[in-house]
Amino acid sequence: MTRSRRVPPAPLPQREGVDPVRVRLPGEGTWETVREHLTQRLSADPAVITGMFDDGRIVGADGRPVPADAPYVPGMYVWFHRDLPPEVPVPFPLPIVYRDDHIVVADKPHFLATVPRGSHVTQTALALLRHGLGLPSLGAAHRLDRLTAGLVLFTVRPGERGAYQSLFADRRVRKEYEAVAPYDPGLALPRTVRSRIVKERGVLAAYETDGEPNAVTRVELAERRPAFGLGRYRLTPTTGQTHQLRVHMNALGVPLLGDPLYPVVTGPVPPDDFRRPLQLLARALEFTDPITGIEHRFTSVRALGAWSSYPQWAGQ
Numbered sequence: 001m002t003r004s005r006r007v008p009p010a011p012l013p014q015r016e017g018v019d020p021v022r023v024r025l026p027g028e029g030t031w032e033t034v035r036e037h038l039t040q041r042l043s044a045d046p047a048v049i050t051g052m053f054d055d056g057r058i059v060g061a062d063g064r065p066v067p068a069d070a071p072y073v074p075g076m077y078v079w080f081h082r083d084l085p086p087e088v089p090v091p092f093p094l095p096i097v098y099r100d101d102h103i104v105v106a107d108k109p110h111f112l113a114t115v116p117r118g119s120h121v122t123q124t125a126l127a128l129l130r131h132g133l134g135l136p137s138l139g140a141a142h143r144l145d146r147l148t149a150g151l152v153l154f155t156v157r158p159g160e161r162g163a164y165q166s167l168f169a170d171r172r173v174r175k176e177y178e179a180v181a182p183y184d185p186g187l188a189l190p191r192t193v194r195s196r197i198v199k200e201r202g203v204l205a206a207y208e209t210d211g212e213p214n215a216v217t218r219v220e221l222a223e224r225r226p227a228f229g230l231g232r233y234r235l236t237p238t239t240g241q242t243h244q245l246r247v248h249m250n251a252l253g254v255p256l257l258g259d260p261l262y263p264v265v266t267g268p269v270p271p272d273d274f275r276r277p278l279q280l281l282a283r284a285l286e287f288t289d290p291i292t293g294i295e296h297r298f299t300s301v302r303a304l305g306a307w308s309s310y311p312q313w314a315g316q
Contacts, residue, residue: 017122023078087122149277180232181255183231195208197209259279
Protein backbone atom coordinates (compact mmCIF):
# COMPACT_ATOMS: atom_id res chain seq x y z
CA MET A 1 0.00 0.00 0.00
CA THR A 2 1.43 3.38 -1.05
CA ARG A 3 1.18 6.21 1.43
CA SER A 4 0.16 9.62 0.15
CA ARG A 5 2.94 12.16 0.10
CA ARG A 6 2.72 14.66 2.95
CA VAL A 7 2.23 18.27 1.85
CA PRO A 8 5.14 20.45 3.03
CA PRO A 9 4.30 23.56 5.06
CA ALA A 10 4.03 26.79 3.12
CA PRO A 11 7.45 28.47 2.89
CA LEU A 12 5.86 31.90 2.31
CA PRO A 13 4.01 33.90 4.96
CA GLN A 14 0.48 35.12 4.50
CA ARG A 15 -0.17 38.54 3.01
CA GLU A 16 -3.02 40.48 4.60
CA GLY A 17 -4.34 37.22 6.00
CA VAL A 18 -4.29 35.44 2.62
CA ASP A 19 -2.35 32.21 2.10
CA PRO A 20 0.07 31.83 -0.79
CA VAL A 21 -1.05 29.73 -3.73
CA ARG A 22 0.25 26.16 -3.63
CA VAL A 23 0.70 24.15 -6.84
CA ARG A 24 1.64 20.48 -7.03
CA LEU A 25 3.06 19.40 -10.37
CA PRO A 26 1.10 16.42 -11.80
CA GLY A 27 2.64 12.98 -11.82
CA GLU A 28 2.38 12.75 -15.57
CA GLY A 29 2.96 15.36 -18.23
CA THR A 30 5.06 16.41 -21.20
CA TRP A 31 6.25 19.75 -19.85
CA GLU A 32 9.99 20.33 -19.91
CA THR A 33 10.12 23.10 -17.29
CA VAL A 34 8.13 24.28 -14.29
CA ARG A 35 7.56 27.58 -16.08
CA GLU A 36 6.01 25.84 -19.07
CA HIS A 37 3.57 23.96 -16.85
CA LEU A 38 2.54 27.01 -14.82
CA THR A 39 1.98 29.06 -17.96
CA GLN A 40 -0.42 26.44 -19.29
CA ARG A 41 -2.06 25.61 -15.96
CA LEU A 42 -2.74 29.19 -15.00
CA SER A 43 -3.71 30.23 -18.53
CA ALA A 44 -1.39 33.16 -18.06
CA ASP A 45 0.64 35.41 -20.31
CA PRO A 46 4.07 33.73 -20.61
CA ALA A 47 5.72 37.10 -19.99
CA VAL A 48 3.88 37.42 -16.66
CA ILE A 49 5.01 34.00 -15.48
CA THR A 50 8.56 34.64 -16.64
CA GLY A 51 8.56 37.92 -14.72
CA MET A 52 7.45 36.11 -11.55
CA PHE A 53 10.35 33.69 -11.90
CA ASP A 54 12.79 36.52 -12.62
CA ASP A 55 11.59 38.37 -9.50
CA GLY A 56 12.03 35.28 -7.33
CA ARG A 57 8.33 35.16 -6.48
CA ILE A 58 7.88 31.45 -7.22
CA VAL A 59 9.54 29.32 -4.54
CA GLY A 60 10.00 25.67 -3.69
CA ALA A 61 9.45 23.82 -0.42
CA ASP A 62 12.73 25.19 0.95
CA GLY A 63 11.60 28.77 0.36
CA ARG A 64 14.23 29.40 -2.29
CA PRO A 65 13.26 30.92 -5.65
CA VAL A 66 12.75 28.36 -8.40
CA PRO A 67 14.85 29.22 -11.50
CA ALA A 68 12.94 30.01 -14.68
CA ASP A 69 14.61 27.08 -16.44
CA ALA A 70 14.06 24.58 -13.59
CA PRO A 71 13.18 21.18 -15.09
CA TYR A 72 9.72 19.75 -14.55
CA VAL A 73 9.69 17.29 -11.63
CA PRO A 74 6.48 15.28 -11.10
CA GLY A 75 5.06 15.78 -7.60
CA MET A 76 7.08 18.93 -6.93
CA TYR A 77 5.39 21.73 -4.95
CA VAL A 78 5.78 25.43 -5.67
CA TRP A 79 4.25 28.46 -3.96
CA PHE A 80 3.61 32.06 -4.94
CA HIS A 81 1.39 35.00 -4.07
CA ARG A 82 -1.17 36.17 -6.58
CA ASP A 83 -1.33 39.78 -7.66
CA LEU A 84 -4.70 40.76 -6.23
CA PRO A 85 -6.76 43.59 -7.70
CA PRO A 86 -7.84 46.34 -5.29
CA GLU A 87 -11.00 45.56 -3.35
CA VAL A 88 -13.57 47.99 -2.04
CA PRO A 89 -13.34 47.96 1.77
CA VAL A 90 -16.55 46.95 3.54
CA PRO A 91 -17.20 50.01 5.73
CA PHE A 92 -18.64 48.19 8.74
CA PRO A 93 -16.92 46.83 11.87
CA LEU A 94 -16.21 43.15 12.49
CA PRO A 95 -16.53 42.81 16.28
CA ILE A 96 -15.39 39.78 18.25
CA VAL A 97 -18.16 38.27 20.39
CA TYR A 98 -15.98 35.61 22.04
CA ARG A 99 -12.41 34.37 21.94
CA ASP A 100 -10.46 31.66 23.74
CA ASP A 101 -7.56 29.32 22.92
CA HIS A 102 -9.76 27.23 20.61
CA ILE A 103 -12.36 29.42 18.90
CA VAL A 104 -13.18 32.94 17.79
CA VAL A 105 -16.78 34.03 17.26
CA ALA A 106 -17.18 37.14 15.11
CA ASP A 107 -20.26 39.23 14.35
CA LYS A 108 -19.95 39.58 10.58
CA PRO A 109 -21.47 42.62 8.87
CA HIS A 110 -23.56 42.52 5.73
CA PHE A 111 -21.59 42.52 2.43
CA LEU A 112 -18.47 40.90 3.91
CA ALA A 113 -17.67 37.42 2.56
CA THR A 114 -16.75 34.80 5.14
CA VAL A 115 -13.74 33.28 3.33
CA PRO A 116 -11.69 34.23 0.24
CA ARG A 117 -13.49 33.28 -2.93
CA GLY A 118 -13.69 34.76 -6.41
CA SER A 119 -13.23 38.53 -6.38
CA HIS A 120 -13.48 38.75 -2.58
CA VAL A 121 -10.12 37.86 -1.06
CA THR A 122 -8.68 40.40 1.36
CA GLN A 123 -12.11 41.85 2.13
CA THR A 124 -13.29 38.69 3.87
CA ALA A 125 -13.89 37.95 7.52
CA LEU A 126 -11.23 35.23 7.59
CA ALA A 127 -8.47 37.36 6.04
CA LEU A 128 -9.28 40.39 8.20
CA LEU A 129 -9.35 38.35 11.40
CA ARG A 130 -6.13 36.47 10.61
CA HIS A 131 -4.36 39.75 9.96
CA GLY A 132 -5.98 41.76 12.74
CA LEU A 133 -5.70 39.15 15.49
CA GLY A 134 -2.31 37.79 14.44
CA LEU A 135 -3.74 34.29 14.02
CA PRO A 136 -2.47 32.98 10.66
CA SER A 137 -3.87 29.48 11.31
CA LEU A 138 -7.41 30.72 11.90
CA GLY A 139 -9.99 28.80 9.88
CA ALA A 140 -13.75 28.96 9.34
CA ALA A 141 -15.88 26.20 10.86
CA HIS A 142 -18.83 27.20 8.63
CA ARG A 143 -19.89 30.04 6.35
CA LEU A 144 -22.49 32.74 5.94
CA ASP A 145 -23.47 34.25 2.60
CA ARG A 146 -21.75 37.56 1.86
CA LEU A 147 -25.06 39.39 2.11
CA THR A 148 -26.06 37.80 5.43
CA ALA A 149 -24.88 39.35 8.69
CA GLY A 150 -24.30 37.71 12.03
CA LEU A 151 -22.34 35.13 13.96
CA VAL A 152 -19.57 33.06 12.41
CA LEU A 153 -17.46 30.49 14.27
CA PHE A 154 -13.73 30.30 13.53
CA THR A 155 -11.19 27.81 14.88
CA VAL A 156 -7.76 28.75 16.19
CA ARG A 157 -5.94 25.42 15.89
CA PRO A 158 -5.96 23.55 12.55
CA GLY A 159 -5.92 20.17 14.31
CA GLU A 160 -9.21 20.98 16.05
CA ARG A 161 -11.03 22.39 13.02
CA GLY A 162 -12.58 19.08 12.05
CA ALA A 163 -14.21 18.66 15.46
CA TYR A 164 -15.98 22.01 15.14
CA GLN A 165 -16.91 21.50 11.50
CA SER A 166 -18.49 18.19 12.50
CA LEU A 167 -20.84 20.07 14.83
CA PHE A 168 -22.42 21.70 11.80
CA ALA A 169 -22.27 18.62 9.57
CA ASP A 170 -23.94 16.51 12.27
CA ARG A 171 -26.55 19.21 13.07
CA ARG A 172 -25.37 19.62 16.65
CA VAL A 173 -25.44 23.43 16.46
CA ARG A 174 -28.68 25.27 17.11
CA LYS A 175 -28.80 28.23 14.75
CA GLU A 176 -31.34 31.01 15.08
CA TYR A 177 -31.83 33.70 12.46
CA GLU A 178 -33.81 36.92 12.36
CA ALA A 179 -35.38 38.28 9.19
CA VAL A 180 -37.54 41.19 8.07
CA ALA A 181 -40.08 40.51 5.34
CA PRO A 182 -43.61 41.54 4.38
CA TYR A 183 -46.33 40.74 6.88
CA ASP A 184 -49.12 38.53 5.54
CA PRO A 185 -52.04 38.17 7.98
CA GLY A 186 -53.23 35.16 5.98
CA LEU A 187 -50.01 33.23 6.49
CA ALA A 188 -50.45 30.68 9.27
CA LEU A 189 -47.45 30.68 11.57
CA PRO A 190 -45.55 29.11 13.22
CA ARG A 191 -44.88 26.32 10.76
CA THR A 192 -42.06 24.04 9.67
CA VAL A 193 -41.17 24.24 5.99
CA ARG A 194 -39.70 21.16 4.33
CA SER A 195 -38.59 21.01 0.69
CA ARG A 196 -35.85 19.91 -1.66
CA ILE A 197 -33.55 22.77 -2.67
CA VAL A 198 -31.09 22.62 -5.56
CA LYS A 199 -28.31 25.15 -6.20
CA GLU A 200 -26.57 24.70 -9.53
CA ARG A 201 -22.99 25.81 -9.99
CA GLY A 202 -22.78 29.06 -11.92
CA VAL A 203 -26.46 29.91 -11.35
CA LEU A 204 -27.16 32.72 -8.88
CA ALA A 205 -30.49 31.54 -7.47
CA ALA A 206 -31.39 28.19 -5.94
CA TYR A 207 -34.77 26.59 -6.49
CA GLU A 208 -37.14 24.03 -5.02
CA THR A 209 -37.85 20.78 -6.83
CA ASP A 210 -39.63 17.49 -6.30
CA GLY A 211 -37.94 14.80 -4.26
CA GLU A 212 -36.89 13.92 -0.74
CA PRO A 213 -36.68 17.11 1.38
CA ASN A 214 -33.14 18.23 2.17
CA ALA A 215 -34.03 21.59 3.74
CA VAL A 216 -36.02 22.13 6.94
CA THR A 217 -36.81 25.51 8.51
CA ARG A 218 -39.00 26.48 11.46
CA VAL A 219 -40.65 29.86 10.73
CA GLU A 220 -42.19 31.98 13.50
CA LEU A 221 -43.58 35.51 13.52
CA ALA A 222 -41.80 37.36 16.34
CA GLU A 223 -43.37 40.79 15.83
CA ARG A 224 -45.41 42.71 13.28
CA ARG A 225 -45.78 46.32 12.19
CA PRO A 226 -49.00 46.58 10.18
CA ALA A 227 -48.43 50.28 9.52
CA PHE A 228 -45.44 49.39 7.36
CA GLY A 229 -46.71 45.97 6.30
CA LEU A 230 -43.66 44.34 7.88
CA GLY A 231 -43.02 41.28 9.98
CA ARG A 232 -39.97 40.31 12.02
CA TYR A 233 -39.44 36.58 11.80
CA ARG A 234 -37.51 34.01 13.80
CA LEU A 235 -36.06 31.32 11.53
CA THR A 236 -34.61 28.12 12.96
CA PRO A 237 -33.04 25.86 10.32
CA THR A 238 -32.08 22.27 11.08
CA THR A 239 -30.32 21.87 7.73
CA GLY A 240 -27.89 24.13 5.87
CA GLN A 241 -28.68 24.23 2.16
CA THR A 242 -27.41 27.22 0.18
CA HIS A 243 -29.91 30.12 0.38
CA GLN A 244 -32.29 27.87 2.34
CA LEU A 245 -33.92 30.60 4.44
CA ARG A 246 -34.28 32.95 1.50
CA VAL A 247 -35.83 30.24 -0.67
CA HIS A 248 -38.26 29.12 2.03
CA MET A 249 -39.42 32.63 2.88
CA ASN A 250 -39.91 33.39 -0.80
CA ALA A 251 -41.92 30.19 -1.20
CA LEU A 252 -44.20 31.34 1.64
CA GLY A 253 -44.89 34.55 -0.27
CA VAL A 254 -42.90 36.79 2.08
CA PRO A 255 -39.46 37.25 0.46
CA LEU A 256 -36.82 38.94 2.58
CA LEU A 257 -36.39 42.67 2.18
CA GLY A 258 -33.27 43.63 0.29
CA ASP A 259 -32.94 40.24 -1.44
CA PRO A 260 -31.45 40.64 -4.95
CA LEU A 261 -32.29 37.06 -5.98
CA TYR A 262 -35.73 36.16 -4.64
CA PRO A 263 -38.33 36.44 -6.04
CA VAL A 264 -36.62 38.19 -8.99
CA VAL A 265 -32.91 37.98 -9.82
CA THR A 266 -31.57 41.54 -9.94
CA GLY A 267 -28.07 40.80 -8.58
CA PRO A 268 -25.29 40.27 -7.97
CA VAL A 269 -24.91 43.27 -5.73
CA PRO A 270 -21.96 45.45 -6.86
CA PRO A 271 -19.06 45.36 -4.36
CA ASP A 272 -19.38 49.11 -3.72
CA ASP A 273 -23.15 49.20 -3.13
CA PHE A 274 -23.91 49.07 0.61
CA ARG A 275 -27.30 50.83 0.52
CA ARG A 276 -29.88 48.07 1.04
CA PRO A 277 -28.50 45.10 2.97
CA LEU A 278 -30.35 41.80 2.88
CA GLN A 279 -32.57 41.71 5.96
CA LEU A 280 -31.22 38.45 7.33
CA LEU A 281 -29.18 38.08 10.51
CA ALA A 282 -27.59 34.99 12.08
CA ARG A 283 -28.77 35.97 15.54
CA ALA A 284 -27.65 33.06 17.76
CA LEU A 285 -25.36 30.03 17.87
CA GLU A 286 -25.70 27.38 20.56
CA PHE A 287 -23.58 24.22 20.95
CA THR A 288 -21.50 22.09 23.28
CA ASP A 289 -17.82 22.76 22.69
CA PRO A 290 -16.29 19.48 21.43
CA ILE A 291 -12.88 20.32 22.93
CA THR A 292 -13.67 21.95 26.28
CA GLY A 293 -17.19 20.62 26.93
CA ILE A 294 -18.44 24.16 27.63
CA GLU A 295 -22.08 24.90 26.78
CA HIS A 296 -21.91 27.94 24.52
CA ARG A 297 -24.64 30.34 23.49
CA PHE A 298 -23.64 33.41 21.52
CA THR A 299 -25.91 36.26 20.44
CA SER A 300 -25.34 38.92 17.79
CA VAL A 301 -25.53 42.54 18.86
CA ARG A 302 -26.57 43.70 15.39
CA ALA A 303 -29.98 45.05 14.42
CA LEU A 304 -31.68 44.80 11.04
CA GLY A 305 -32.01 48.28 9.61
CA ALA A 306 -35.38 47.79 7.94
CA TRP A 307 -36.94 46.96 11.30
CA SER A 308 -35.30 49.63 13.41
CA SER A 309 -35.73 52.46 10.87
CA TYR A 310 -37.85 51.30 7.94
CA PRO A 311 -38.66 54.66 6.27
CA GLN A 312 -34.98 55.63 6.15
CA TRP A 313 -33.93 52.14 5.05
CA ALA A 314 -36.53 52.02 2.28
CA GLY A 315 -35.44 55.42 1.00
CA GLN A 316 -31.79 54.49 0.54
